Amino acid sequence: MAQSAHRATAVRTAPHTPQTLLDHVRALTPGLAPAEQRVAAAVTDDPAGAAARTVSGLAAQCRTSETTVIRFCRAVGFSGYPELRLALAAAAQAAAPAAWQDVGSDIGPADTPEEIIKKIAYADARAVEETAAQLDTATLTAVVNAVVAARRIDVYGVGASAFVALDLQQKLHRVGRAVYAWQDPHIAVTSAALLRRGDVAIGISHTGATADTIESLAEARKRRAVTVAITNFPGSPISRVADHVLATAARETTFRSGAMASRIAALTVVDSLFVAVAQRSYGQTIRALERTYAAVKARR
Numbered sequence: 481m482a483q484s485a486h487r488a489t490a491v492r493t494a495p496h497t498p499q500t501l502l503d504h505v506r507a508l509t510p511g512l513a514p515a516e517q518r519v520a521a522a523v524t525d526d527p528a529g530a531a532a533r534t535v536s537g538l539a540a541q542c543r544t545s546e547t548t549v550i551r552f553c554r555a556v557g558f559s560g561y562p563e564l565r566l567a568l569a570a571a572a573q574a575a576a577p578a579a580w581q582d583v584g585s586d587i588g589p590a591d592t593p594e595e596i597i598k599k600i601a602y603a604d605a606r607a608v609e610e611t612a613a614q615l616d617t618a619t620l621t622a623v624v625n626a627v628v629a630a631r632r633i634d635v636y637g638v639g640a641s642a643f644v645a646l647d648l649q650q651k652l653h654r655v656g657r658a659v660y661a662w663q664d665p666h667i668a669v670t671s672a673a674l675l676r677r678g679d680v681a682i683g684i685s686h687t688g689a690t691a692d693t694i695e696s697l698a699e700a701r702k703r704r705a706v707t708v709a710i711t712n713f714p715g716s717p718i719s720r721v722a723d724h725v726l727a728t729a730a731r732e733t734t735f736r737s738g739a740m741a742s743r744i745a746a747l748t749v750v751d752s753l754f755v756a757v758a759q760r761s762y763g764q765t766i767r768a769l770e771r772t773y774a775a776v777k778a779r780r
Contacts (some may be wrong), residue, residue, distance in 0.1 A: 500529060501567055503729040505556050510687075511715030512555060515544040519552040523564075528572035535561040577629040600740075603731065609765040610729035615749065615763040623680075623724050624756045626749040627652070630680040633659040634705075636668045636696040637684035638757035644684050644710070644746045655761075655768045665692035672699035679705040686730070686742040688716025696719045710749050712742055726753070 485682035509520045523530040530538055538561075539546045546672045549561060565566060566570050578587045587599055633652065637645035642663040649661035662668035669692075672681060681700030683693045688711035691730035698721040712719045712730055719725050758765040 484584045497613065498567070498570040500729070501571045503610050503614060503731075507713050507727060507729070508556055508715045510689075510713055512552065513548075514540070516555060517547045518542040518551040519549055520556075523568055526570040526611050529566035531565045531572060532666040537710060554740050578668050589705060591696065595654075603741050603746050604736045607728070607730040607741045608748050611745040612752075613725075614727065614729055615752065616727075619724050619726060620752060620756065623708050623726065623753060626680050626708075626724075626759060627753070628641065628760050629659070630678060630706070631658065632675065632679045633657060634668070634671055634679070634681045634696075634700060635659065635661040635682065635684070636672075636693045637661070638663060638665065640743050641684040641686065641690070641693070641746070644750055645682075645741055647747060648682070648684075648750045648754065651750070652757065655765045656771050657757070661748050662696070665696065668692065668696040669699050673703065674703075675703045675705040677704040680708065681705045682708040682710065683718055684710045684720050684746060685716075686712050686728070686746070690718070693738060694718050694721060710746055712745070714753060720755040 497759065505520050505524050509524075511516055512520060522538065522542050533541065535546050537551050539549050542549070553559070553561055553564045556564075558567065587596055591599070635645040635648050637643075641719065642661070645661040645663070649659050653661040660671065662671055675681060679700075681697055683697035685693045688709065694717055697707050697718065701721050702725070706724070707722045708724045708726065709718045710726045710728065711718055712728045713719075714725045714727045728742065728748050728749055730742040730745035
């Protein structure tokens, strides 16, 4: 067996709920076939309308076959179309009230500063709430176990994800963990080559397709480190080199690229991971926080 394939990737998400279903479908969409992507777009754009259609009606709307619709159902975790229809109806019912629809819409050229503030606040709040709702606790626990036991922790991220990587480094370092955040892809991959069994490597990529981050995580896995991906798309390429996937739930719109709502969603995962690690060694954490606070107190 090739060394890079020494473990099966564990990709888990929390069970479907009416509040998380549509984000789950959006997250899986990039990995679907083109015809299945059209079905995904139809159900996420109008879940109530899709729930009201027969399988043949939805297939016709999406210019595809009933077989493709059934394949789509299975790809997103349902046994068949009747189960999906019920879930879509529940998701439509749980959607934001009509009064919030404009607040939740994209930012347009005619929006006032007040409308921009409301839309940004709404989108960011939704990113945090929906990430928390669909974050799988069993996967988080497995990552916490690995981090607590690790000799060394590498964190990889470029662009906006680099800010999240640095935030995780600062938090874990302050409670005594040997952690390094690498933004330069050459330094990241060389650091990954020096990892060994029991170390942890965490790759952060909103799209899950950032080549530099994937390469570093793949190198870490080759060295038998435990690999973790934090991404909005659990079916993306980064998941294939990760032992554990922690999924975010952020929707990007005009002017709101990976530097905004997706970063806030990733920070929600990072904060959850950090607090769970800190809690695991409570006494050591409190002592470390007290010492570091005392060290910087005079500079505040």
